[in-house]
Amino acid sequence: MNPADLQGLRSGSLASREAHVHDLLERAREHGDESAIAALHVLVRDYRDFHRSLYSRALNHADVFADPGLQAPLLDALADTRYNCQAWAAMGCAAMDITAAVPQLIGLLDHPQWIVRGESVSALSRLGDASAVPALAVLLGDEADWLRQRTADALAHIGGDAALEALWHEFENRRFPRIGYLASTLALFTPDVLPRLLAAAESPDPDQRYWAAVALGSTGDDRAVPVLERLMAGDRGVTVFDGEVRTAAKKALRTLRRIKAAITERESAKSL
Numbered sequence: 001m002n003p004a005d006l007q008g009l010r011s012g013s014l015a016s017r018e019a020h021v022h023d024l025l026e027r028a029r030e031h032g033d034e035s036a037i038a039a040l041h042v043l044v045r046d047y048r049d050f051h052r053s054l055y056s057r058a059l060n061h062a063d064v065f066a067d068p069g070l071q072a073p074l075l076d077a078l079a080d081t082r083y084n085c086q087a088w089a090a091m092g093c094a095a096m097d098i099t100a101a102v103p104q105l106i107g108l109l110d111h112p113q114w115i116v117r118g119e120s121v122s123a124l125s126r127l128g129d130a131s132a133v134p135a136l137a138v139l140l141g142d143e144a145d146w147l148r149q150r151t152a153d154a155l156a157h158i159g160g161d162a163a164l165e166a167l168w169h170e171f172e173n174r175r176f177p178r179i180g181y182l183a184s185t186l187a188l189f190t191p192d193v194l195p196r197l198l199a200a201a202e203s204p205d206p207d208q209r210y211w212a213a214v215a216l217g218s219t220g221d222d223r224a225v226p227v228l229e230r231l232m233a234g235d236r237g238v239t240v241f242d243g244e245v246r247t248a249a250k251k252a253l254r255t256l257r258r259i260k261a262a263i264t265e266r267e268s269a270k271s272l
Contacts, residue, residue, distance in 0.1 A: 047077055047085070060091065078104045087120075094126040105124050139151040197219070
């Protein structure tokens with residue numbers, strides 16, 4: 001490692017050190033510069049010796065210098081409340097596929113800082129460990145809409161029966177009027193979820209029919225077409241937020257057809 005690369009992290013104004021981190025990341029990204037990567041490794045490994053701003057800027061791009069050998073310091077930083085960079089440590093654990101971080105990440109889902117909760121959800125999503133599903137399911141009831149959406153995406157990415165059940169339970173027993181994020185994530189469980197969505201489209205509850213229509217459109221499955229056409233033609237139900245079921249069905253049909261067209265186009269391109 002070039003001593004100047006490490007010295008640039010240790011001396012000078014904070015602004016100059018931040019600029020140096022940016023330079024190291026660029027060199028690592030564009031040229032695979034071994035000296036720059038080594039300096040970034042020191043920053044993560046000896047994080048307590050460096051300003052938090054440098055650490056967070058580097059970990060925002062952890063994939064650029066990922067290395068399994070950084071597991072121990074990242075796990076330390078994940079638990080270090082005094083250094084207070086747990087959100088960025090979570091980013092690093094995700095980028096470096098550190099599955100040993102899963103128990104700690106689960107423990108951070110109720111952290112008082114919103115950024116820590118959010119990055120913990122994102123990290124658990126990327127790591128894909130099904131053991132996180134019960135704890136993630138709790139966040140589907142969080143007051144923050146963005147966190148509920150991120151959590152639903154995480155559950156869909158992790159996949160499996162438990163994740164589907166968590167999303168479906170929230171769909172059936174919704175606690176919030178707008179649950180488009182649930183509809184779109186449930187659609188990712190096609191074909192298994194299709195019978196449930198078709199049944200939900202027959203519900204006496206217009207809100208459930210509305211969101212079932214949205215989800216059915218996102219499946220891209222032709223079996224949803226007759227139900228969506230029927231809802232579009234004759235369902236005058238209105239949701240609690242004044243959305244019309246027939247309008248949702250009309251939009252869902254357009255979505256379904258776009259998905260089908262995209263699939264056909266991809267398959268045609270593969271056959272060339």
